[in-house]
Amino acid sequence: MRYQVRLKQSEEGYAVWCPGLPGCWSQGETEAEALENIKDAISAYLATVEELNKDTDARYVEVG
Template identity: 35%
Template sequence: MTKLRYPVLVSPLLPEDGGGFLATVPDLPGCMSDGETPQDAISNVQDAIESWIEAAHDVGRDISQPSLQAALG
C-alpha cells in the first residue's frame, strides 16, 4: 500500500449507518470514503484523495499541503 501524504482519521460507523468504517481527510474538506474494515477504508480513501485533488485542480481551488502530522509520519 502506498504511504498516505495526508493524515486520515478512521472511525467506526454505527450499524444503523451501514456499519464498517469511515475514513476522513481533515486537510481536504469533504474528502472521505468508507470500507468494511479500517484497512479497506484507508485503501478506498486513497482514491478519494486523488479524485479530490484532481477536482480541485479543475476548478482552480487551492490545495492545502499535508499537515505537520503527515509530514512527521
C-alpha cells in the same frame, strides 16, 4: 504526498476522512478497505480542485 486521515468504526464498517481536505471522506467494511478507499477519494479530490482552478492565475510554494 502524505495526508493525515481519521478513522471511526461504525455499525457499517469504518468511516474515514481527511481533515486537511474538507469534504473528502470515504468508507469501507474493514479498516484496510477504508484506507485504500480514502486514497482514491484524495486523488479524485485533488484532481477536481486542479480542474476547477485550471484557468486561474495561481502560484505554488514549497512548504516544509
